[in-house]
Amino acid sequence: NAGVMQNPRHLVRRRGQEARLRCSPMKGHSHVYWYRQLPEEGLKFMVYLQKENIIDESGMPKERFSAEFPKEGPSILRIQQVVRGDSAAYFCASSLGTGSEAFFGQGTRLTVV
Amino acid sequence: GQQLNQSPQSMFIQEGEDVSMNCTSSSIFNTWLWYKQDPGEGPVLLIALYKAGELTSNGRLTAQFGITRKDSFLNISASIPSDVGIYFCAGLGRETSGSRLTFGEGTQLTVNP
Numbered sequence: 001n002a003g004v005m006q007n008p009r010h011l012v013r014r015r016g017q018e019a020r021l022r023c024s025p026m027k028g029h030s031h032v033y034w035y036r037q038l039p040e041e042g043l044k045f046m047v048y049l050q051k052e053n054i055i056d057e058s059g060m061p062k063e064r065f066s067a068e069f070p071k072e073g074p075s076i077l078r079i080q081q082v083v084r085g086d087s088a089a090y091f092c093a094s095s096l097g098t099g100s101e102a103f104f105g106q107g108t109r110l111t112v113v
Numbered sequence: 114g115q116q117l118n119q120s121p122q123s124m125f126i127q128e129g130e131d132v133s134m135n136c137t138s139s140s141i142f143n144t145w146l147w148y149k150q151d152p153g154e155g156p157v158l159l160i161a162l163y164k165a166g167e168l169t170s171n172g173r174l175t176a177q178f179g180i181t182r183k184d185s186f187l188n189i190s191a192s193i194p195s196d197v198g199i200y201f202c203a204g205l206g207r208e209t210s211g212s213r214l215t216f217g218e219g220t221q222l223t224v225n226p
Contacts (some may be wrong), residue, residue, distance in 0.1 A: 004155075033214055042218040043156070043201065056213050091155050093214070099205055101146055102214050104155035 002027065004094050006105035013082050013112050021077040025094030032075040033093045033102060034067060037068075043091065049075060058096045082112045114165045116140075119217025120204050126192055134200060134220040135186040138144040142204035145178050146214070157199075160187070163207050192224050 005024040013019050025032050030051050035043040040064075045059040051067040061065065069075040079086055089109050093102040119136045129157075136145070144163055144215060148156035160171050162178035162185060169176055175188045189196055204219040 006155075039120075043216040045213055045215065049215045093156075099144055099187070101158055101161040102203075103158060104148070106155045 004103055006092050006108050008091075008108060009103055009106060011032035011108055011110045012080075012108065015083055015112055016081050019079040019082050019086070019112075021079075021090050021092075022074045023077070023092030023094075023105060024074040025092075026103055027059060029096055031097055031100075031102075032069050032094045034077050035091045035093070035094075037089045037091060037107075039088075046077070046090075065102075079110075082110075084112050088113045091110035094103060098106070117202060117204055117215055117217040119220060120216065121220060123221040123223070125223045125225065128192060128194060129190055132189040132192055132196070132222060133221075134187060134202075136202035136204070136217045137184040140204075140205060140206065141182045141204055142208060143182070144205035145176070146203040146205070147174075147176050147187045148201045148203060150201065150219075152198075158199055189222075192222075194219070194224050196225055197222060197224050200216070 004026055007022050028043040032049045034046040037043050047060050047067045052071050064080045089107045091104050093106045094105045095102040097100045117138050140178050146161050147159045148160055150156045157184045160169050160176040165182045166180050167178040173190045178185055199219045199221050203214050
């Protein structure tokens with residue numbers, strides 16, 4: 001049973017470009033969380049999704065950031081017009097449901113140059 | 114919003130010593146989770162706690178869900194060099210839609226051989 005898969009592991013973008021981060025949850029999991037982690041810091045909540053629904057996006061910046069979890073396919077975190085401050089590790093976690101333990105992927109390290 | 118206070122922020126110990134770290138919150142949680150993160154990797158789930166007062170062990174690790182449901186601790190006995198890493202507590206709130214996983218700021222553990 002494969003774990004949470006994130007790709008790419010590393011992503012380099014120039015300022016102004018778009019970044020698309022993908023997360024395939026564990027088999028059978030319908031809940032996905034996205035977190036951002038800056039160097040030497042903790043995990044900051046961004047968004048919580050179920051299939052085709054955004055449940056809680058209170059941690060998402062109001063502009064340039066969006067997330068989706070379609071009926072088919074992986075969850076996508078999209079960052080438009082990236083800036084240097086977007087450089088961070090982005091982690092995805094999945095769970096069976098609300099209140100269930102969550103399992104993390106290995107993250108995507110975004111570098112904006 | 115829900116916040117977790119994790120302490121200590123960092124610990125430097127000798128191999129063989131026992132370690133204790135804890136998390137407290139002003140909010141009630143229904144689930145407490147403890148994760149370990151190695152450099153460049155995603156957090157790995159160590160222990161999950163679901164009931165107030167629950168004491169759970171996983172090898173040399175022991176964690177407890179506080180009676181008040183507002184705190185949890187993690188103990189590591191007889192530490193070894195591979196215990197080095199960042200340990201995060203995480204809490205899950207009410208089991209209604211919108212519940213999200215809230216993280217502490219982490220405890221950086223260094224074990225000297």
